[in-house]
Amino acid sequence: MIIELGHFALILAFTVAILQTALPLWGAHRNDARLMAVAAPAALVQLGLIAMAFGALTYGFVTSDFSLRLVVENSHTAKPLLYKFAGVWGNHEGSLLLWTLALALFGAAAAVFGGNLPATLRARVLGVQASIGVAFIAFMLFTSNPFLRLANPPMNGHDLNPLLQDPGLAFHPPFLYLGYVGLSMSFSFAIAALLEGRVDAAWGRWVRPWTLAAWIFLTIGIAMGSWWAYYELGWGGFWFWDPVENASFMPWLVAAALLHSAIVVEKRESLKAWTILLAILAFGFSLIGTFIVRSGVITSVHAFANDPKRGMFILLILAIFMGGALILFALRAPVLVAKGVFSMISRESALVVNNLLLAVSAFVVFIGTIWPLVAEIFFGRKLSVGAPFFDAAFSPFIIGLAIILPIGAMLPWKRAAGLRAYRPLYTTLALALAAGLLAYAVQTGRTALGPVGLGLGVWVVLGALVDLAGRTGRGSMSDRLSRLSRLPRADWGKAAAHIGMGITVFAVAAMTAWVTEDIRVVRVGETYDLGKYQVTLVNVKDVQGPNYASKMAEMRVTLNGAEVAVLHPEKRFYPVAGMPTTEAAIDQGVFCDLYLVIGDPQDGGGFAVRGYIKPFANWLWGGALLMAFGGMISLSDRRFRVAAGAARHA
């Protein structure tokens, strides 16, 4: 009964979404206040209905209702409760429901916080947002209905893919989806502005918090996914350039570009058409990502839906929304006239370069991801594009971005007067070069990747600090400190995000270049050297988990006789899914992680054992979280709160 209520709520949400699209857009066109007034309550009703549908499906999973096809295929009575919840979105249909839930959530948030928007803009934003809802609820109801029942329910289910039974992955999709879908708000704002034929500083201020929120969610989601891959897939890689990872990375890059160009719109009323185009493309990449993941068109370890009908439907959605948006853009873009002018050397120009590099790097990821498809269709070549291509073709643009970042961040708006402002950066440059050279001298005979990463990291991090210090002006230390404490939060957010980026660049290079790897056969009781540590395989035991059987090793790590850690790497077998997984044991440290993996028993006795020392591993996720944190500080800036406060008084 509850399941049917959920199904019915979803169908109702579909009709509400149609109304929310048609009436406000028509009302805004006719300037009819009554029709426009439908938008906000409809957005709230839609959220309520989709939340009901989501709640009903969750109920089905938690109570293991095996009359539901989806529950049978993705759950099992023995599965831990956490994964019964996570199982709701650990599959195609449920993840789409989560997608639409996030969409409705953003729509409702815009309805609640959008009180200070001009009436027509607000109606149009909510109308466009609802039209995306119409497309995705139709997709669900017609091709991927999560509420289908089985005539003959089985006694038990098939269980969730064991790789997905992990806390890191359980909460990684909701964050990614909030990010993907958050970009739909930027898209809706862009389309609404094109329909209005007006983009001004206020528009830049309205669209930026939504983009910022989406980008924060994407950053956290990507970092969580990367962390999951690091400890779950068993060889300590953190990024595989898998199509599904790329699908989340492309919108992140474009959203980062959009964040920066929206600043130019807000502060200088320039780059308007480009910003609108980026907002359209950012959501476009979200849709392409959804298409890649959901259709399984590009084979990948993640694709759990291989159904061409679904692929066609998403392609149709993509074609309608992107085609429509780009045509509208072509028709209306000439109306958008820039007000602020700027010279060749100015903050605006630096942000143009930033945008160019981010857009091109997103394009490289895009073309690398779809190239196997293009080559097969147009050239009849069956080929692969993998990590070695992306490492070589993508990294140079990010290196370029890191090089210009501290310089651009300190340029004044409109026109740079001279080079005097850069004197503090000379020291930073010297320190960065010295750090890189020192690392190169110490590491002897390795690639230049590590030293380059260190130099860039120092350059970006110190550059951000120098910028922050420069904002305090001149005078006594106490004057400068008090000025520092009064800086707008946007400045702090900028510094935090840029420092996070510097740390991430450094950690990626360090982890790739300075890793120690050791693969060998170890007998129980044997001790061997791993880098500067000594590792002993104490024993290997059989352990029974709730829904798996495990071989768990006990390994003691010592350094010059003193115990560092006792680690328990496992090799698990999930009988229902028929899949083995490796559970690495990691001793996390500030400067390096110890990473141990137990493999198969060997014919001649002993076990295959892999050991890694991963330098600066935690810095990678720490850097990513600092970027997200910087975004949050920016989001709490006074000028956005003032805008939200106006909503309350209205």
Place this chain on the structure above:
Amino acid sequence: MRRSLLLMIFLAAPVFAVQPGEMLKDPALEARARAITETLRCPVCQGESIDDSSAPISRDLRLAVRERLVAGDSDDQVIDYVTARYGEFVLFKPRMTGSGLALWLAGPMMLILGAMIAFAMARSRAKADDMAPINPEEQAELDKILRE
């Protein structure tokens, strides 16, 4: 009975990536072998390199790569050896020939094109800024402000 069946499945589970027994004694040669196998795709898996893959064919390919290296082949010769048998599908780093050139040059071309457009726009904008004489309306407004 149930337990022994489980154990059998457990032991029959695919071996995990490169195994200690496969590795070469010579560390320099082994390092080259690893570098090569990381760039070759397992022909039957989904997006895994033969270094990571647990499929039997990947094991055979790992051994074949090491055999060729011991026989004195260069890295390129080894890669050609594998490509000749399994096609360019196994190359994670596509060749820079023919249509592959378009893939490799897409990024740099896009950057150059974008930079040219941005530069042209910035210059025309700067010119418009410098050259545009004050128009009569603006002059009138300016006079009004000055008089106040």
